[in-house]
Amino acid sequence: MTWQILGEGFSWETLDRQRDAAAAECAWTVAQGMLADPLLDLVLLDELTFPLKHAYLDIDLVLADIQNRPRHMHVVVTGRAASAVLIDAADTVTEMRDVKHAFRTGVRAQAGIDL
DSSP states (O other), X not given: OOOOOOOOSXXXXXXXXXXXXXXXXXXXXXXXXXXXXXXXXXXXXXTTHHHHHTTSSOHHHHHHHHHTSOTTOEEEEOOSXXXXXXXXXXXXXXXXOOSOOGGGGTOOOOTTTTO
């Protein structure tokens, strides 16, 4: 298993949109390498919907990279507010919602739990 931590935290609290877009592009470069690797069976792209929603990444490029992966590879994309384009391209879509979350009571994100 290969594990990459490529994000910079809660981007909705950003003070520098250009930095966040650059970080997303760097992360996507790593993801592209993983999507092209025939030795991988599963690639999990956690919270990918956020950089797509905010146009930090080009949806057409992302979908092309996912569609051109090795045929045996499964790809899982997580995140809120997936676009209709992403949903249409997916084989399976699951919508989840939290019923209660500590963040709403002021508890900051915790390593190993939320990130």
